[in-house]
Amino acid sequence: xxxxxxxxxxxxxxxxxxxxxxxxxxxxxxxxxxxxxxxxxxxxxxxxxxxxxxxxxxxxxxxxxxxxxxxxxxxxxxxxxxxxxxxxxxxxxxxxxxxxxxxxxxxxxxxxxxxxxxxxxxxxxxxxxxxxxxxxxxxxxxxxxxxxxxxxxxxxxxxxxxxxxxxxxxxxxxxxxxxxxxxxxxxxxxxxxxxxxxxxxxxxxxxxxxxxxxxxxxxxxxxxxxxxxxxxxxxxxxxxxxxxxxxxxxxxxxxxxxxxxxxxxxxxxxxxxxxxxxxxxxxxxxxxxxxxxxxxxxxxxxxxxxxxxxxxxxxxxxxxxxxxxxxxxxxxxxxxxxxxxxxxxxxxxxxxxxxxxxxxxxxxxxxxxxxxxxxxxxxxxxxxxxxxxxxxxxxxx
Ligand code: ADP
Numbered sequence: 181x182x183x184x185x186x187x188x189x190x191x192x193x194x195x196x197x198x199x200x201x202x203x204x205x206x207x208x209x210x211x212x213x214x215x216x217x218x219x220x221x222x223x224x225x226x227x228x229x230x231x232x233x234x235x236x237x238x239x240x241x242x243x244x245x246x247x248x249x250x251x252x253x254x255x256x257x258x259x260x261x262x263x264x265x266x267x268x269x270x271x272x273x274x275x276x277x278x279x280x281x282x283x284x285x286x287x288x289x290x291x292x293x294x295x296x297x298x299x300x301x302x303x304x305x306x307x308x309x310x311x312x313x314x315x316x317x318x319x320x321x322x323x324x325x326x327x328x329x330x331x332x333x334x335x336x337x338x339x340x341x342x343x344x345x346x347x348x349x350x351x352x353x354x355x356x357x358x359x360x361x362x363x364x365x366x367x368x369x370x371x372x373x374x375x376x377x378x379x380x381x382x383x384x385x386x387x388x389x390x391x392x393x394x395x396x397x398x399x400x401x402x403x404x405x406x407x408x409x410x411x412x413x414x415x416x417x418x419x420x421x422x423x424x425x426x427x428x429x430x431x432x433x434x435x436x437x438x439x440x441x442x443x444x445x446x447x448x449x450x451x452x453x454x455x456x457x458x459x460x461x462x463x464x465x466x467x468x469x470x471x472x473x474x475x476x477x478x479x480x481x482x483x484x485x486x487x488x489x490x491x492x493x494x495x496x497x498x499x500x501x502x503x504x505x506x507x508x509x510x511x512x513x514x515x516x517x518x519x520x521x522x523x524x525x526x527x528x529x530x531x532x533x534x535x536x537x538x539x540x541x542x543x544x545x546x547x548x549x550x551x552x553x554x555x556x557x558x559x560x561x562x563x564x565x566x567x568x569x570x571x572x573x574x575x576x577x
Contacts, residue, residue: 181199181200181201181266181267181574182197182198182199182200182206182259182264182265182266183197183198183200183265183266183267183268183269183570183573183574184196184197184198184251184265184267184268184269184314185197185198185268185269185270185271185566185569185570185573186244186268186269186270186271186310186314187270187271187565187566187569188240188270188271188303188306188307188309188310189302189303189306190302190303190305190306191212191213191214191215191216192210192211192212192213192214193210193211193214193240193243193244193247193310194208194209194210194211195208195209195210195247196208196566196570197251197258197259197265198566198567198570200570200571200574203567203570204226205226205566206225206226206258206259207223207224207225207226207250207251207257207258208224208566209221209222209223209224209247209250210222211237211243211246211247213237214237214238214239214240214242214243215237215238215239217236218234219234219235219236219237219243220232220233220234220235221233221235221237221243221246221247221250223247223250223251223253223256225256225257225258226258228256229256231250231253231256233246233250239309239313240306240309240310240313241309241312241313241316241317243313244310244313244314244316244317245313245317248262248317248318262317262318262321265318265321266321266322266577267321267322267323267324267573267574267576267577268314268318268321268322268323268324268573269282269323269324269326269569269570269572269573270285270307270310270311270314270323270324270325270326270569271307271326271328271362271565271569272293272303272304272307272311272325272326272327272328273300273303273304273307273327273328273329273359274293274296274299274300274303274304274327274328274329274357275292275293275296275325275327275329275330275333276292276295276296276299276329276353277333277353277355278292279292279325279327279329279330279333280330280333280334281330282324282325282326282327282330282572282573282575282576283324283325283576284322284323284324284576284577285311285315285322285323285324285325289325290308290311290312293307293308293311293325294308298352299353299357299410299411307325311323311325322576322577324572324573324576324577326362326568326569326572326573327361328359328360328361328362329357329358329359329361330361330362330365331358331361331362331364331365331396331403331406332356332357332358332359332361332396332403332406332408333357333403334402334403334404335356335358335403335404335405335406336404339356339404339405339500340355340356340357341355341356342354342355342356342409342410354410355410356406356408356409356410356414357408357409357410358394358396358403358406358407358408358409359392359394359406359408359411359412360388360392360394360396360408360412361403361406362565362568362569362572363386363388363510363511363563363565363568364386364388364394364396364398364403364406365401365403365568366563366564366565366567366568367386367388367508367510367561367563368384368386368396368398368401368508369401370508370546370561371384371386371506371508371557371559371561372384372401372506374546374548374559374561375505375506375548375557375559377505377506377557378400379400379401380400381399381400382399382400382401382505382506383397383398383399383501383503383504383505383506384397384398384399384401384504384505384506384507384508385397385494385497385498385504385506385507385508386398386507386508386510386561387490387494387507387508387509387510387514387524388510388511388514388563389416389490389509389510389511389512389513389514389517389520390419390511390512390513390514391418391419391420391463391464391512392412392418392419392421393415393416393417393418393419393423393490393511393513394406394407394408394412394415394416395407395415395416395490395493395494395497396497397497397500397501397504399501404500404501405497405500407423407493413445413448413449415493416486416489416490416493417453417454417457417482417485417486417489418453418454419453419454419455419463419464419465420449420450420451420452420453420455420456420463421448421449421450421452421453422448422452422453422456423453423489424489425448430444430448433447454468454479454482454483454486457478457481457482457485458471458476458478458479458482459478461476461478461479465483465486465512465513465517468482468483469483469517483520486520487520487523487524490524491524491527491528494507494524494528495528495531498531504531504556505556505557506556506557506558506559507525507528507533507556507557507558507559508558508559508560508561509521509549509558509559509560509561510560510561510562510563511563514560515543515544515560515562515563516543516544518540518541518542518543521535521540521549521558521560522535522537522540525550525558528556531555531556532554532555532556533550533554533555533556533558534550534551534553534554534555535549535550535551535554535558536549536550536551536552536554539551540560542560544560544562545560545562546559546560546561546562547559547560
């Protein structure tokens with residue numbers, strides 16, 4: 181059975197066609213600059229050369245049509261007919277308080293995605309466009325919505341409630357939702373399986389450290405807390421996002437600089453994080469590491485602060501769960517940066533965390549990186565959000 185996974189951004193569309201019989205990727209690709217001049221599709225069939233088409237893509241509908249054509253292309257394609265695609269799994273950013281699981285799309289689901297435009301203003305409209313484009317291109321083929329917020333829906337009230345007047349929750353659903361849910365769910369389940377932990381009771385902390393970064397705490401695979409909030413801005417220091425800040429900082433800067441709230445949030449989302457802390461060296465952690473190696477003080481502080489905040493969240497979540505059986509690192513930084521993992525774990529020695537330097541000398545490979553004596557199993561678990569979406573889709577169709 182072949183499943184197409186679609187991840188729509190406001191001007192982009194990523195896709196993977198996965199053969200679920202052996203979970204292999206048949207083709208993947210990216211449409212860029214949808215609705216903007218200079219759109220292009222980069223299509224990568226497995227085992228063949230990359231194929232780039234530069235063609236206007238005024239809408240996501242045109243993008244989907246081009247993807248379908250590329251998948252069926254006599255030379256670069258991997259299927260003869262779209263009827264070979266059994267279902268389409270869509271990454272959807274926000275399901276509000278309605279969806280705590282993936283669901284086959286019908287008119288009700290589309291209505292809820294639309295009602296959550298406020299909560300995910302950049303992503304939800306694009307996600308819905310992707311769904312509707314697939315409905316038009318492949319009538320009758322089921323579409324499944326896999327929500328980034330679904331994993332966080334099992335958080336208890338004490339974890340998701342903001343200490344602000346309750347009427348805002350009642351009127352507008354203002355609460356903590358959490359994001360990267362597909363990754364946290366996949367990695368925590370994989371940590372339990374790979375680490376041989378009890379699937380009912382295992383206390384797992386997942387550190388998803390990429391350009392966007394978040395930590396989650398789960399018991400028996402159910403999320404009990406996670407660091408992102410109403411939006412992905414809360415929590416860790418990220419590539420360009422500030423993570424936690426005193427909200428009064430906003431008012432202070434806005435008054436001094438004459439900014440409105442949209443400009444201020446743009447700064448917190450796109451110009452802060454390690455990028456802002458280093459006066460714009462880069463949002464890419466490798467560049468920050470290189471700058472630190474060249475003696476740049478701001479880069480050193482940014483990396484130290486990033487690691488420090490991850491460590492604080494792990495400590496907080498271990499306390500929140502009254503213990504932790506496993507800590508799993510994932511995503512670009514988590515999977516590749518052995519020094520970061522080592523530095524985080526060395527501050528957790530008080531909890532009996534002990535890293536094995538040799539085992540930790542690894543990139544992107546599923547592995548236990550703690551020593552046999554460590555009281556907490558530390559693991560590197562590569563995330564695979566597309567495969568997770570495809571599995572969720574398969575389970576529903
Ligand atoms: P996202 O999906 O949020 O864009 P990724 O999970 O792809 O992020 O992670 C991208 C980040 O991973 C980049 O900032 C990149 O610098 C970082 N990264 C990749 N390799 C390394 C490495 N060897 N050391 C440190 N960071 C790395």
